[in-house]
Amino acid sequence: MPYQRLIADAMAAAVPHLHRGRVADYIPALAAADPSSFGMALATVDGEVHGVGDFERAFSIQSISKLFTLTLTLALGGDGLWERVGREPSGTPFNSLVQLEFEDGVPRNPFINAGALVVTDRLHSLTGDAAETVREFLRAESGAVIGTDAEVAVSEAGHGHRNSALAHFLASYGNLENPVATVLDHYYAHCAIAASCRDLALAGGFLARHGVRADGTRLLTRSEAKRVNAVMLTCGTYDAAGEFAYRVGLPGKSGVGGGILAVLPGVGAICVWSPGLDAQGNSVAGVAALDAFTTATGLSVF
């Protein structure tokens, strides 16, 4: 397919939505983002990259990092993770403590904050440095220089009472192996990684290749890769998974930095970025672009 033209068309369709969202403003470093920014990149299973707009500009990947912590934890530690975190949609806003209490400290899935803290904890136990493990993976897949934006990480930690509450709550149920402070540090560090649409589309390629990395080595089994796609489709976009499944029809993971990474199984990975968010925390223009792209290409999984 003429991907370059298709993503250019998708960008054109998204432009009218650029100022309809609200930039995340709970910390200054994110609030400074320009709502008219837009970037989109598609990396095919063969490693070919097509991009439009600011597709090479790094942004704060935020919760998109949870896709990589999940993947690396499964790759390094295997199925044991699922005893500590569930795989079902949560049905409540993304940082709710309620469900956690009713389910004895086992988060519903790895993409709500509580679940992501458990995954970070496990990855840290497996590697000794959860955040660096994620950065290293992104570097390897993208070939780019990838680092954590320290200002964002520090700033998030300073505004993170809910995450601290979640982490202590998990610890009270015995569902953290490392000290709360360590887990939070690494959580903030991997959420504050800066990467571009190009980098993330390349880094997500293993899911389009059913578990195989850019260098041809296997990261996940075919079955595990399917599992990760299924979790993305049912839980990857906060409390709007049903809506995203309908409008875009692809497994996807969003972040409050405005990025969304979506998978076209067998075809490639696509990353879009625009900082204006809807009420559920997903990029307004990003969803619009993906919607236009899948409508034009018929590449929805449905």
Add this chain to the structure above:
Amino acid sequence: MPYQRLIADAMAAAVPHLHRGRVADYIPALAAADPSSFGMALATVDGEVHGVGDFERAFSIQSISKLFTLTLTLALGGDGLWERVGREPSGTPFNSLVQLEFEDGVPRNPFINAGALVVTDRLHSLTGDAAETVREFLRAESGAVIGTDAEVAVSEAGHGHRNSALAHFLASYGNLENPVATVLDHYYAHCAIAASCRDLALAGGFLARHGVRADGTRLLTRSEAKRVNAVMLTCGTYDAAGEFAYRVGLPGKSGVGGGILAVLPGVGAICVWSPGLDAQGNSVAGVAALDAFTTATGLSVF
């Protein structure tokens, strides 16, 4: 593909699971089901049917009927439905009242019992006879004689205090247009429809054909058909949608009668039946058969 052989293989893979589940026993009519029963049928988009086992034996379709009430309500009444019922996964067991209370009487999705009651109510307002509308549709698509098993319907009504509670609760929020007793009658009547795997696979074909019925007329727009598939994938199997998405990787709707109807977009619809259920209310052997089928064919959406 050699579908006949593929579904025979899927049946073979499911046989060891036949006695691992528990037949629904809350009413005698369902409790009498034979746990060693198994049937499976695939109807291609062209209307060709392949079947194995008891694929022509009628069983109680139960919640699979909710797929048809939803579809017919969207076809006849349009998008207005979504003001009265949500489209997101529920994250709690399928008949919980809690979420309903916290969300002011708007059920999370059309497949939990509360949501299905709202859909039944709307369909009844649109047609004057919700249950007969569903039966009529099944007859038209399958060419078979389709009726409601009155014994099952009466028996369910007699054990349906939770559904009565839900219906009155919805009414207390003004989210029912018809009398509670009418809505419950039609709800039980469409859940107690008896149909075979063959009939249901044919009746589900419109979703594989992106909204087009067997006779070539359009029932849903392409976009609406995608919506229904998305709701099935994220909410169609009670509190196990994430697990089903992973193991089977297809949009599917299950019922406590032991049936599951799944959609292969662009290919066909597949229905499997075996009465032994897992803890979430889904057919154990049915899920195993679909798992084997998608693994062998690679027809998962992921």
Add this chain to the structure above:
Amino acid sequence: MPYQRLIADAMAAAVPHLHRGRVADYIPALAAADPSSFGMALATVDGEVHGVGDFERAFSIQSISKLFTLTLTLALGGDGLWERVGREPSGTPFNSLVQLEFEDGVPRNPFINAGALVVTDRLHSLTGDAAETVREFLRAESGAVIGTDAEVAVSEAGHGHRNSALAHFLASYGNLENPVATVLDHYYAHCAIAASCRDLALAGGFLARHGVRADGTRLLTRSEAKRVNAVMLTCGTYDAAGEFAYRVGLPGKSGVGGGILAVLPGVGAICVWSPGLDAQGNSVAGVAALDAFTTATGLSVF
């Protein structure tokens, strides 16, 4: 004490509050109440009655009836009731279904609607006619003609979807012995009893006499009477029990008809009525009058 003067002073203190509340308007029969109505009566343990204002005018006793169903059920059926209903404050608005679900169909206390339905059910099993048993008791203690206002009862039944939901929900947990419709009928019938402040103050006398009726016979043991007072103090005024305990400092039971019956242990019972309600469903002028009375007399239990 010069009770006549004291209650006249209490009425004077309440007059400025007469129009500050909102008359219950969910059914026409209650909505027609005049918000400037006010009555207050004190019946001493010796049966002497002092009254001011409309203290002989009958009003809809509503939830005050729950005090009598509880008492009569304990008197006739003993402690077994406490296996089906708890004795702790509920901490949520008075008709919430949530707590009921989390506690497996056992209502927190006999004064929330769910608990009162269970008590009504038990009383009906014990006597064959729950509502008439309450009316009979009120007649005996007050010497007055006491009946149910049929218009109110029918009207409540017609607007009672939440109570129907509660009753079916209780039935789904096996916590009703009689048919849902029977329990609801008797529930509405005893709530719709019309009685005056004078009648209710006399009928509440047994609690001031530690369990002994007007005719000297024992209705409850001393210990049971203490239990009923304790339940009134901690649960008798919906979600404002703490506030009522503070302001009034007496065991009390309120109703949305605007009545409040309070107990002065060892001294007497006092009933006040004025239809304007606060946000919690308690009579604004009634609470003000009781507050003034206990402040002036020092008769608070604290």
Add this chain to the structure above:
Amino acid sequence: MPYQRLIADAMAAAVPHLHRGRVADYIPALAAADPSSFGMALATVDGEVHGVGDFERAFSIQSISKLFTLTLTLALGGDGLWERVGREPSGTPFNSLVQLEFEDGVPRNPFINAGALVVTDRLHSLTGDAAETVREFLRAESGAVIGTDAEVAVSEAGHGHRNSALAHFLASYGNLENPVATVLDHYYAHCAIAASCRDLALAGGFLARHGVRADGTRLLTRSEAKRVNAVMLTCGTYDAAGEFAYRVGLPGKSGVGGGILAVLPGVGAICVWSPGLDAQGNSVAGVAALDAFTTATGLSVF
């Protein structure tokens, strides 16, 4: 009354219950308590002290300290506190996060852990040293040397993930003025105060004297003292307030160290201690002793 004999009788009645409870064992310092320990003291409004058993032996006062933080905060800061914490029973176990989430970070009452953290925070803002303010008050009223058991405080902090979660959660709603770590330090420090039944009975005397301290100065207005008694009666014994109101019939505040401080309005304050706890966290022998005492004396408020 012959108080010395009455409390000796109450102790005799409690002895058979000494080994029926379970000593709190979440930290070693509390787990080491001897379940056969028992002490009881009554201090009259005139300052006369009667005691039996280990009534002069210091124990860990734990949540009884919350009575003093509440009182001192009201005395020093006035009614403003009630904008940050409610006054109603909670209806859920004492450290639940759920209700807090549903009520936007305003704890239901000052005696659940979340509420006590808010009170500690406020007291710290008012005085600069919340824990020392409590110790100072206890010293002044009892004339005893009163200190914090550092081992207990440190040990609690080390096992306090739930309290850390609560504190961060409150902070996320903006309902803490001081740093989370400071609030927790002072919370653990006042809970770990060691004092005897004698000391606490003397320190609680102001509530029996309607707000007046041992030295005749006024600590609380009469109305505020009534408020504190009302909060104790409805919320002072965790999830068993209704049961305690019934069995004992006095305002009381318990702690997991096994102490209970109860108020006899106009008569005196009574403190009992025995480390074996029931399922709700209240001293089994302590409740039995208070039950026997109020039954014998008729001093219940009901």
